[in-house]
Amino acid sequence: MDKPLQFYSTNLKSDNLSFHEALLKGQAPDKGLYMPLVIPFIPIEEIESFRTMEYREIAFHVTKRFLAGEIPDTELKEIARDSYDFDVPLEKVFGRNYIMRLDHGPTASFKDFAARMMGRLMQYYLRAGNRRLLILTATSGDTGSAVANAFYGLETIDIVVLFPKAEVTDRQRKQMTTLGKNVKVLALDAKFDDCQALVKQAFADPSLDYLQLSSANSINIGRLIPQTVYYFYAYAKLALPGEQIIFSVPSGNFGDMMGGVMAMKMGLPVSRFIIATNENDEFPNYLLSGKYNKIEPSRNCISSAMNVGHPSNLARLLSLYGGMMDEKGNILRAADMDLMRKEIWSTRVTDEETRNTIGHAWKEWKLLLEPHGSVGFTGLMKYIGEDETLPGEGRLCVSLETAHPAKFPVEIQKMTGIVPPLPPSLQGIDHKPEFFEQFPNHYPDFKTWLLENYK
Numbered sequence: 118m119d120k121p122l123q124f125y126s127t128n129l130k131s132d133n134l135s136f137h138e139a140l141l142k143g144q145a146p147d148k149g150l151y152m153p154l155v156i157p158f159i160p161i162e163e164i165e166s167f168r169t170m171e172y173r174e175i176a177f178h179v180t181k182r183f184l185a186g187e188i189p190d191t192e193l194k195e196i197a198r199d200s201y202d203f204d205v206p207l208e209k210v211f212g213r214n215y216i217m218r219l220d221h222g223p224t225a226s227f228k229d230f231a232a233r234m235m236g237r238l239m240q241y242y243l244r245a246g247n248r249r250l251l252i253l254t255a256t257s258g259d260t261g262s263a264v265a266n267a268f269y270g271l272e273t274i275d276i277v278v279l280f281p282k283a284e285v286t287d288r289q290r291k292q293m294t295t296l297g298k299n300v301k302v303l304a305l306d307a308k309f310d311d312c313q314a315l316v317k318q319a320f321a322d323p324s325l326d327y328l329q330l331s332s333a334n335s336i337n338i339g340r341l342i343p344q345t346v347y348y349f350y351a352y353a354k355l356a357l358p359g360e361q362i363i364f365s366v367p368s369g370n371f372g373d374m375m376g377g378v379m380a381m382k383m384g385l386p387v388s389r390f391i392i393a394t395n396e397n398d399e400f401p402n403y404l405l406s407g408k409y410n411k412i413e414p415s416r417n418c419i420s421s422a423m424n425v426g427h428p429s430n431l432a433r434l435l436s437l438y439g440g441m442m443d444e445k446g447n448i449l450r451a452a453d454m455d456l457m458r459k460e461i462w463s464t465r466v467t468d469e470e471t472r473n474t475i476g477h478a479w480k481e482w483k484l485l486l487e488p489h490g491s492v493g494f495t496g497l498m499k500y501i502g503e504d505e506t507l508p509g510e511g512r513l514c515v516s517l518e519t520a521h522p523a524k525f526p527v528e529i530q531k532m533t534g535i536v537p538p539l540p541p542s543l544q545g546i547d548h549k550p551e552f553f554e555q556f557p558n559h560y561p562d563f564k565t566w567l568l569e570n571y572k
């Protein structure tokens with residue numbers, strides 16, 4: 118097999134690691150994020166050959182570039198096949214403008230794409246090393262359910278999810294609490310930040326080292342690599358020979374857009390990324406001014422999974438453009454802003470615009486969007502309006518829909534008058550039995566609970 122690719126930490130103070138070491142570690146010891154030392158390249162002829170392949174085959178060919186030498190092809194093929202057993206619809210809106218629906222996975226959010234492959238890769242490496250891992254995750258909704266579902270039933274991994282009781286919807290809770298087996302769920306009478314603080318305290322507690330704690334949030338490089346694949350997929354299925362493509366990505370913690378930007382650096386012919394944020398607009402402001410000011414506390418918008426005032430993946434983005442940002446958001450070296458502005462265009466979308474687009478898209482094109490996808494589509498509409506060289510009917514544009522409309526029935530009914538039908542993955546969930554414990558927001562109790570449950 119080939120020599121494995123090395124991964125460096127964006128803070129440049131930790132040792133380089135191979136993919137599987139970085140995957141099992143999560144965050145680098147210097148609090149930086151792992152990035153590939155070299156971005157692998159896929160020639161255009163090979164990208165064109167993806168045209169006739171299924172999603173899972175494309176996933177194999179793309180992720181293989183990062184994992185060569187670290188997993189046999191047969192295993193990786195099997196993991197891709199097992200991870201992607203659902204549709205990835207590309208829906209035409211008008212002209213050459215499309216929506217890519219990344220919401221047909223088991224928890225109806227795009228986070229399924231990364232979580233499913235990451236869980237299976239972790240399982241492979243843990244089995245090979247005869248090891249176990251305990252994943253701790255604090256969630257305000259989508260991450261917890263995607264990770265819990267993706268890791269459910271894997272025999273080398275236990276998972277504990279902490280969530281703020283009052284801050285998740287019934288359906289979000291049930292996506293986590295109806296599983297059982299290796300998934301344990303704790304409901305706290307607290308805020309999301311409190312849950313996150315308990316998890317961080319456990320990570321920093323040396324007396325828990327024996328538990329091999331790890332995290333599954335988007336700081337993990339294992340979440341990022343599978344997110345390069347759907348950009349190749351959309352291009353292969355829609356582009357004419359020699360054509361370039363524009364993507365619009367609704368963004369919060371910027372893991373999704375980093376997958377896209379890496380795909381572009383791997384050779385995918387992308388002419389531009391449109392990065393649409395909600396009212397947490399630290400990134401559009403940074404792109405304009407070169408100055409970065411995080412938003413504390415983050416602003417509450419209806420696209421709630423994007424309420425992030427300091428996206429951790431920005432450290433990766435700056436690194437790709439020759440800059441350096443530490444985990445607190447200080448820019449230690451400026452990035453190549455001219456190149457970044459050439460390749461990325463960014464805009465902020467208010468809640469009012471988000472709602473109006475949901476109503477307008479339904480009326481005009483019978484296009485059903487939920488708040489996150491609406492932020493992305495609004496970004497695309499603004500870009501088409503602003504870029505005079507881009508007649509709306511002319512060039513190929515794909516906007517990402519990151520959650521299923523049925524997860525947000527109230528907003529959608531208000532703006533369109535219809536009740537979005539439940540996808541198969543959410544059907545029946547309302548009546549399944551739930552397993553979870555009510556838990557105090559108190560670290561000593563949490564630690565005792567971990568010690569007793571995972572000896």
Ligand SMILES: *Cc1c(COP(=O)(O)O)cnc(C)c1O
Pocket residue numbers: 226227228259260335367368369370371372373374422423489519520
């Ligand atoms: C997490 C999430 C996002 C934001 O993705 P990032 O990678 O954090 O930018 C957007 N939409 C939905 C539905 C999400 O769950």
